[in-house]
Amino acid sequence: MGNVMNLGRLLSDTARRLPGGTALVWGAQSWTWAETDARVNALVAALCKRGLGKGDPILVQARNSNQLFESLWAAFKLGAVWVPTNYRLTPPEVAYLATSSGAKALIYDDAFPGHADAVQAASENLQVTLAIGTPRDGESSFDALISEDLGAIEIEAEVDHDDPCWFFYTSGTTGRPKAAVLTHGQLAFVVNNHLADLMPGTGPEDASLVVAPLSHGAGAHALSQVAKGAKSVLLAGDRFDEEEVWRLVEEHRITNMFTVPTILTRMVRHPAVDRFDHASLRYVIYAGAPMYRADQKEALEKLGKVIVQYYGLGEVTGNITVLPREDHSLDDKEMPVGSCGFARTGMEVAIKDLEGRRLGPDEQGEICVRGPAVFAGYHNNPEANAKALKDGWFHTGDLGRLDTRGFLYITGRASDMYISGGSNVYPREAEELLLTHPAVAEVAVLGIPDPDWGESGVAVVVNEPGQAADEAELLAFLKDKLARYKQPKRVFFWDELPKSGYGKVPKHLIRNELFARGDLTEVAAQ
Secondary structure (H helix, E strand, O other), X not given: OOEEOOOOHHHHHHHHHOOOOEEEEEOOEEEEHHHHXXXXXXXXXXXXXXXOOOOOEEEEEOOOOHHHHHHHHHHHHHOOXXXXXXXXXXXXXXXXXXXXXOOOEEEEEOOOHHXXXXXXXXXXXXXXXXXXXXXXXXXXXXXXXXXXXXXXXXXXXXXXXXXXEEEEEOOOOOOOOOEEEEEHXXXXXXXXXXXXXXXXXXXXXXXXXXXXXXXXXXXXXXXXXXXXXXXXXXXXXXXXXXXXXXXHHXXXXXXXXXXXXXXXXXXXXXXXXXXXXXXXXXXXXXXXXXXXXXXHHHHXXXXXOOEEEEEOXXXXXXXXXXXXXXXXXXXXXXXXXXXXXXXXXXXXXXXXXXXXXXXXXXXXXXXXXXXXXXXXXXXXXXXXXXXXXXXXXXXXXXXXXXXXXXXXXXXXXXXXXXXXXXXEEOOHHHHHHHHXXXXXXXXXXXXXXXXXXXXXXXXXXXXXXXXXXXXXXXXXXXXXXXXXXXXXXXXXXXXXXXXOOOOOOOHXXXXXHHHHXXXXXXXXXX
């Protein structure tokens, strides 16, 4: 492909153009573009001295912080590979990421000594360990190294389009997580695409609130802010605090943020939304899971026409479809209700059958995508690559249909579908209907073994505060609204649904919990 721009240049160029502008705010601290760039250059110089270089994986186990943000840019400039973890993983899980990625350096937040121990014990390639906070024997202090090398001359590795810069670990519901290889050339397209499709017109006057972990989608979102000189504001604490979110929106005149539907709904329902001025918001972007219509309406009523949806996976760094703010409406007739939007600029979406044939409008099949945002494949995983990247398309594993105008509707995760009495059932239909009941705050429907029907559905419901509905009432509510084979046979009530680190509700966690609680002991074993 020939040389392309090292992505680290997004930071360098902005620092030259806007040296005194604010790059990052975290609690009472803030850093200008020039300060951030100087700290990153110092970290690059320190890592170089310790033998790190092009292609070397750098594992990072840390919560959101200025150091996590700086580690990304240092990895890019060095030509190394940034390997951030979901910090909520257990030490053995993180040790697996270290060995599977071949990590040569570990940067860890000193709140996670057990994770560092597990990585050091498991990893054969580890050369350097940096602690954010207090280092232990044989480790170095992240900030002390930066102080030693402040003023270092910028080092920027020459890179090709397909040179890896980020191992984006997918949180797969089955088996071990896989490292999606993101490259300098691919991510340069993603940055432009995000700016064109998700938050057009972003510039130095804008401010972005970071409410999700920078290790995944929020990190990709931050790249676009840096490219345009917009400041990023981190939440001060570890815990998600709706009151703090709305206070920061008012204080920093936040114009955009990236989140997931469950978190957006929590923000919209919190009383603090009415106590702080949020008129500065232009783009509240949600992705990672479908957003139920009732929740969309609530967000539109409270925030105005500012919500933007996109659908994408780590393997295409979010770039499959977009439903822009102008396509959102309180009026069902004015929007494609239930759609996650149309193909992103420069990307092509197709619905394919099991033989790989492209299907027509409104026919259901697997959602496939091709274009410059598609990743380079999974690291050291030819089997997964053969499955996901056949026929020149990335196969998402999600099921859906395109309408005649090209709007995409996700009908389920292939793995979420269950078969009851020989018919395919996609739980989303029952979930959407149950959410329209006033007593239902959250719901998940999944298929479980059934001696008569092969599988049947069960619903797990969280009631709205102060409201109560029992099983009989909810089953009666569905009776005339949904084909009988699609209706869950049982309803269980829990105080909350288990969530992944990114706010999603994985069905396998609910299934495990149903058996752990003994709710399903009477059902035939799988």
